[in-house]
Each structure stands twice: as structure tokens, then as C-alpha cells.
Amino acid sequence: MPVQEDPTRDAGPLGRERAHLAASRAALRAMREDAEGLDIRDVTANWVNAAVLQHQIDERIKSLADLAHTPLFFGRLTYLHPVGAEEAEGAAGDQFYIGRRHVHDADGDPMVIDWRAPVSQPFYQASKQKPMDVALRRRFGYTGGEITAYEDEHLSDPSEAAQTSKLLQQEIERPRVGPMRDIVATIQPEQDEIVRSGLGGTVCVQGGPGTGKTAVGLHRVAYLLYAHRERLARTGTLVIGPNKSFLHYIEQVLPALGELEVQQATVDDLVAHVEVRGTDDAASALVKGDARMAEVLRRAVRSHVSMPAEALMVVRGSRRWRVPAYELEEIVRELLDRDIRYGAAREALPQRIAHAVLVRMEQAGEAPDDRVQDAVARNTAVKAAVKAIWPPVDPAKLVLRLLSDADFLAEHAEGVLSEEEQRTILWAKPARSVKSAKWSAADAVLIDEAADLVTRTHSLGHVVLDEAQDLSPMQYRAVGRRCTTGSATVLGDLAQGTTPWATRSWGEALGHLGKQDAVIEELTAGFRVPREVIAYASRLLPSIAPGLTEVSSVRESPGSLSVRESSAPDEDVVAACMESLAHEGSIGLIAADARIPVLAKALEGAGLGYLGPGEETTPDTRLTLVPASLAKGLEYDYVVLDEPSAVVAGEPDERTGLRRLYVALTRAVSGLIVVHGEPLPEALG
Numbered sequence: 001m002p003v004q005e006d007p008t009r010d011a012g013p014l015g016r017e018r019a020h021l022a023a024s025r026a027a028l029r030a031m032r033e034d035a036e037g038l039d040i041r042d043v044t045a046n047w048v049n050a051a052v053l054q055h056q057i058d059e060r061i062k063s064l065a066d067l068a069h070t071p072l073f074f075g076r077l078t079y080l081h082p083v084g085a086e087e088a089e090g091a092a093g094d095q096f097y098i099g100r101r102h103v104h105d106a107d108g109d110p111m112v113i114d115w116r117a118p119v120s121q122p123f124y125q126a127s128k129q130k131p132m133d134v135a136l137r138r139r140f141g142y143t144g145g146e147i148t149a150y151e152d153e154h155l156s157d158p159s160e161a162a163q164t165s166k167l168l169q170q171e172i173e174r175p176r177v178g179p180m181r182d183i184v185a186t187i188q189p190e191q192d193e194i195v196r197s198g199l200g201g202t203v204c205v206q207g208g209p210g211t212g213k214t215a216v217g218l219h220r221v222a223y224l225l226y227a228h229r230e231r232l233a234r235t236g237t238l239v240i241g242p243n244k245s246f247l248h249y250i251e252q253v254l255p256a257l258g259e260l261e262v263q264q265a266t267v268d269d270l271v272a273h274v275e276v277r278g279t280d281d282a283a284s285a286l287v288k289g290d291a292r293m294a295e296v297l298r299r300a301v302r303s304h305v306s307m308p309a310e311a312l313m314v315v316r317g318s319r320r321w322r323v324p325a326y327e328l329e330e331i332v333r334e335l336l337d338r339d340i341r342y343g344a345a346r347e348a349l350p351q352r353i354a355h356a357v358l359v360r361m362e363q364a365g366e367a368p369d370d371r372v373q374d375a376v377a378r379n380t381a382v383k384a385a386v387k388a389i390w391p392p393v394d395p396a397k398l399v400l401r402l403l404s405d406a407d408f409l410a411e412h413a414e415g416v417l418s419e420e421e422q423r424t425i426l427w428a429k430p431a432r433s434v435k436s437a438k439w440s441a442a443d444a445v446l447i448d449e450a451a452d453l454v455t456r457t458h459s460l461g462h463v464v465l466d467e468a469q470d471l472s473p474m475q476y477r478a479v480g481r482r483c484t485t486g487s488a489t490v491l492g493d494l495a496q497g498t499t500p501w502a503t504r505s506w507g508e509a510l511g512h513l514g515k516q517d518a519v520i521e522e523l524t525a526g527f528r529v530p531r532e533v534i535a536y537a538s539r540l541l542p543s544i545a546p547g548l549t550e551v552s553s554v555r556e557s558p559g560s561l562s563v564r565e566s567s568a569p570d571e572d573v574v575a576a577c578m579e580s581l582a583h584e585g586s587i588g589l590i591a592a593d594a595r596i597p598v599l600a601k602a603l604e605g606a607g608l609g610y611l612g613p614g615e616e617t618t619p620d621t622r623l624t625l626v627p628a629s630l631a632k633g634l635e636y637d638y639v640v641l642d643e644p645s646a647v648v649a650g651e652p653d654e655r656t657g658l659r660r661l662y663v664a665l666t667r668a669v670s671g672l673i674v675v676h677g678e679p680l681p682e683a684l685g
């Protein structure tokens with residue numbers, strides 16, 4: 001497709017487009033000035049309202065910032081027929097500029113349409129086969145914030161052949177510096193379908209390294225917040241990532257899209273009922289993360305209910321009312337059979353008992369009203385009975401007892417966990433108190449499950465779960481209860497699962513999440529890793545995830561892979577880092593966790609400054625030293641991978657080791673240098 005370049009003249013189509021850009025920027029400035037000029041003194045009666053309103057205004061001002069290097073619009077659509085105002089943010093017409101946010105002129109007429117508006121969708125979806133009523137799609141090329149090129153596709157013109165877009169290719173292949181950025185200008189049709197799928201349904205995306213899962217998940221949040229703003233403002237949206245450095249890495253994307261109010265957390269953050277100071281060995285973590293633990297906990301919680309052995313006597317004034325034990329038992333059984341939480345049933349019990357007393361009063365000719373029922377429910381004898389029958393349960397104490405008391409565990413795990421499994425999870429040294437116990441991350445998840453059995457967990461409107469393949473069934477349940485009444489976007493790659501409990505199939509995982517009817521989509525086009533590099537890494541696929549489709553990269557970059565055998569690996573790794581630093585962009589030195597101290601010394605010895613994962617790169621320090629265990633989800637322009645066999649050996653079993661290696665091999669955008677002193681794993685040799 002011909003790219004029109006005309007950096008000098010301001011006449012002609014390019015000149016007109018530049019004029020529209022200048023006018024749009026002026027309009028955006030006016031919108032910002034309007035927001036800045038808002039005087040809230042007249043409209044707010046108290047300081048709380050004033051503070052809330054001021055905060056909203058400040059956020060709006062922030063979202064109206066004109067970022068010099070972020071083009072205000074990146075495309076233009078001309079329709080064959082006029083489009084109604086409903087699809088186009090209030091503007092009816094046949095030509096629209098598509099950008100990151102909506103911009104209107106002084107009369108309120110749109111100058112730039114939000115990429116998420118219905119009228120923008122053909123920018124991503126239309127093709128020669130399916131023109132979607134588009135006559136012309138124009139893409140803009142920018143240099144330093146100024147339009148310097150454009151490219152046209154006449155989608156409804158049968159005489160023009162379909163071609164691939166050079167601007168699109170250039171934009172996709174542009175080196176990336178710093179944290180992750182948005183992809184609004186280049187979202188691909190199959191990605192767009194996921195981004196725009198409805199709020200009602202859960203979507204699960206299986207995709208190899210660099211297929212844009214994280215990017216798609218974040219853009220889906222931005223889309224949902226646009227399409228269902230009010231509902232999600234009420235119910236909340238949450239993005240869950242594997243660790244802090246990953247969350248830090250993606251942190252910029254949503255604000256760049258104007259979305260500032262999305263929570264971010266790790267699964268550990270969600271279940272932080274206790275301080276985690278201990279760890280589990282793989283065997284006990286495996287059992288603790290197994291979904292059968294939910295049944296053990298359910299039984300243990302319910303075991304606190306004991307059937308009343310005696311009748312209850314309630315004294316009111318000169319009269320005594322007796323509720324026989326069998327009737328109390330009926331009430332208790334009825335509550336146990338109902339699908340309500342332990343705590344809710346406990347709260348309902350006094351009223352049920354009081355009702356039984358009231359029935360007796362009525363039978364005796366009295367006419368008690370609701371106030372009498374409330375008073376009876378608060379009666380000391382009723383309270384004492386409730387305490388005996390349905391005592392309060394503290395979730396952390398319950399889990400503490402299960403892990404400390406072999407008999408208690410055996411009672412509730414019978415027929416669910418084998419004796420050996422029970423022994424595996426019992427603490428060698430029973431803990432004395434919740435405070436002093438050395439809780440592990442898996443224990444915290446058990447406490448969360450127990451807490452939900454007692455009190456229903458609050459559900460959000462939408463949850464995005466990234467790197468999902470590493471979650472245990474119990475962790476999936478913890479995430480699932482945070483979106484019981486909402487929906488989820490589940491993103492992951494079965495080949496990158498590096499926990500002993502890693503997901504084997506998405507169907508199974510979705511079952512644990514409580515979203516069995518989710519749609520599973522697969523992304524196979526790779527936007528990060530160059531073709532040669534992904535082909536090399538994919539040699540591991542048959543041993544780590546047979547049956548998965550190999551990623552096909554959109555990045556050519558010939559010469560992007562170099563595998564070097566070395567007799568002095570530490571020195572050669574440092575040399576490879578220096579070589580990579582000669583290029584523009586970020587450099588990641590990835591190594592087995594155990595090798596980090598040695599390499600840190602080697603870098604220091606050579607006078608090379610470096611960062612830890614999650615630290616912001618600066619023009620002076622572009623090199624990050626990354627332990628293999630933290631490389632997941634991250635990317636660097638150039639990667640130096642130290643000693644693959646050490647990466648494999650750092651894991652408890654070979655398959656996990658090879659998966660860790662697969663992750664490390666797939667972090668590079670432009671080039672990968674592998675340095676090894678030891679023999680390479682067989683598939684790579």
C-alpha cells in the first residue's frame with residue numbers, strides 16, 4: 001500500500017490533516033481550560049462534597065492532558081453512508097477521526113471520536129472481504145507528535161487489491177522503551193473481538209508469549225469502562241497480576257487510556273488476612289491448593305453447629321415460653337440445608353427462634369407484634385442458646401486448628417484427603433496463635449475460603465486475571481468469589497505454567513473459577529518476539545505443552561538470535577550486555593535466581609549500572625538484572641540470557657525448568673543473545 005509522505009508542504013491532504021490535528025489540540029486545550037475554570041464554590045454545600053467534586057475535576061483535567069508524543073488521533077474512517085449519532089458519540093456524519101479520547105469543539109461537535117465508540121470498530125475490523133460500509137480507512141504516521149505520513153485503503157473499491165499496511169507494520173515493530181504502552185492504534189481484528197466482548201460473559205484467552213494477552217486484557221478494561229461506565233463505577237474493576245513488578249510494568253497503560261480508577265492486586269494481596277512469613281514445600285502447597293480443601297473447610301466450618309439437646313425456656317414478664325429441642329433442631333436443620341453463609345445463618349437463628357416463641361404466644365391468645373419478636377430475639381436465654389448451637393467461627397483460627405490438630409483434620413478430611421496428604425499439610429510444630437503462626441501464601445488462601453464460608457465475599461463488576469496458568473484451584477476459587485455477580489477476563493499460556501499446580505486445561509480452571517460457560521479464545525500471532533527467536537524457543541513446546549499452537553511472529557528482525565558457547569561465561573555475559581547496550585532501548589539480563597549474585601558482581605566489576613525488575617529505566621541505566629523467576633510477563637528490547645541449563649536446574653522438576661526457560665527465551669523484542677558454558681538442554685542443542 002502506498003504510504004504518502006510529505007513532510008515539507010502544508011497544502012494538500014497532509015496539510016488538511018495537520019490542520020485538523022492542530023484544531024483538535026486547540027479544542028482539547030479549551031476542554032481542559034473549561035475543567036480548570038470550574039468554580040465549585042456555588043454548587044457545593046459542604047466540604048465533603050467539595051472535596052469529592054474537586055477530586056473528580058482534577059481527574060478530568062488529568063485525563064484531558066495533551067501528551068506531546070501520543071498522537072491525538074491515529075486514523076480516519078469515511079463511511080459510504082451517514083452514520084447515526086448513536087454510534088458516533090453524538091456526531092452524525094460520514095467521516096470520523098479515531099483517537100484515544102473524545103474531543104469536541106466549542107459547539108460540542110466531535111472532532112475526535114473515542115476508539116471505543118461503536119463507530120470506531122470498523123477501524124479495527126473492516127477488511128476488503130467485510131468492508132462494514134467503510135469507503136476509506138486512513139492510517140496516520142507520526143514523527144515526534146506531527147503527522148508525517150498517511151496510508152489509504154479503499155475498502156469498498158473492488159479494483160483496489162487488499163494489501164498489508166506498512167504503517168501498521170512499522171508501528172508494531174517500533175522498539176519499545178520503558179513500561180508497557182497502549183496498542184489502540186494497532187489492535188488486531190482477533191484481539192478487538194476479545195476487547196469488545198460484552199460485560200455479561202467471561203472470556204478466557206490462551207495465547208503464547210507476546211501474543212498480546214496482557215495488552216488485550218487492559219484494553220478490555222478500558223473498553224468495558226467506556227461502554228458500562230456507570231455500572232462498573234458502582235461495582236468496581238480489578239486487574240490481578242502475578243507480582244508487584246509486573247503490575248508496575250503495566251501500570252501506565254490504563255492511565256494512558258484515560259482510565260484512572262482501576263484497582264490492581266496480586267492474588268496474595270486479595271487474601272491478605274494474615275501476615276505471610278512461612279513457605280510450603282511443593283508437596284504440601286499442592287495439597288493445600290487442591291480444590292478438595294474447599295470441602296474439608298466446609299465440613300470444618302459446619303461442624304461448629306451442634307444440635308440442641310435441651311428445650312429453650314424464654315421468660316417474659318410472668319410467663320414462660322418453652323420451645324422443645326426437636327423444634328429447635330428443625331430450625332437448625334432448615335438453616336443448614338439452605339444455601340446461605342454460616343454467618344448469615346447465625347444471624348438469622350435468633351429471629352427464627354423468636355418466631356417459634358411468637359407462634360406459641362399467639363396460640364395462647366396473645367397478639368405480639370414485630371417489636372416483641374425483636375425483643376425475644378435479644379433475650380438472654382435465646383442469645384445463650386444461639387451461642388451454644390451456632391457459635392461464631394474465626395476463619396484464621398479454624399485453619400490454624402486444621403493444620404495443627406491431627407484429629408480435627410482427620411475428622412473433616414476423612415474420605416477427602418488420604419492420610420498421607422493429611423500428614424503432608426499438618427505443621428511439624430503446631431502454632432500457638434494466629435499471630436505467631438508462620439502462615440504461608442497457600443494458608444492465606446485457605447483462610448480466605450473459610451472467611452467466605454462465614455461471610456460472603458464482596459463481588460466486583462469485572463476482574464482481569466493475568467498469568468492465570470500459575471494459579472492453584474484454591475486460588476482460582478479465591479478470584480472467582482470476587483466476581484460471582486460480575487464477569488472475568490482470564491489470560492494465560494499453559495506452556496508458561498511454572499508452579500507445581502499449574503493449570504492443565506482451561507476448562508478445569510474455569511470450573512474452579514465458577515465460570516464454566518466462559519468462551520475460550522486462542523491468540524497465535526506474536527507481536528513481541530522476533531521470528532527466529534520464537535522458533536528457537538518453540539523447540540521446547542513438545543516437551544512442555546504438547547498440542548499448543550506455535551506462535552507465528554509478525555516481527556522479521558533477521559539476525560535477532562545469537563547462541564554463544566563460552567569458556568568464560570561471566571565475562572562473555574557482561575560483554576553481551578555491553579554489545580546490547582550499543583542499541584537503543586531496554587536490556588534485560590535474565591539468569592537463574594542462584595546466578596544473580598555472581599552476575600551482579602560481574603556487572604559491578606565492569607562498571608555497568610543495573611536495575612532490579614520493576615524499576616523504571618532511565619536514559620543512563622537501561623540494563624535490568626532479572627531473576628528468571630520474575631521474568632514472566634515482562635519484556636525488553638534486547639535480552640541476554642545467561643546459562644539456560646542453570647535456569648532449568650533452578651526448578652524442582654525438568655518440565656517446570658524447561659517452562660521457566662521458555663519464559664526467559666521469549667522476553668526479547670529485538671534481539672536475544674544466549675551465553676552458555678554448560679551444555680544446552682537437548683531440544684536447544
Ligand SMILES: Nc1ncnc2c1ncn2[C@@H]1O[C@H](COP(=O)(O)OP(=O)(O)OP(=O)(O)O)[C@@H](O)[C@H]1O
Binds near residue numbers: 210
Ligand atoms: N496489536 C498490537 N499492536 C502492537 N503491539 C502489540 C499488539 N499486540 C500486542 N502488542 C505488543 O506485544 C507485546 C507483547 O504483548 P503482551 O505483553 O500483552 O503479550 P502476552 O501475551 O501477555 O505475553 P506473555 O505471555 O509473554 O506474558 C507488548 O509490547 C504489546 O504492546
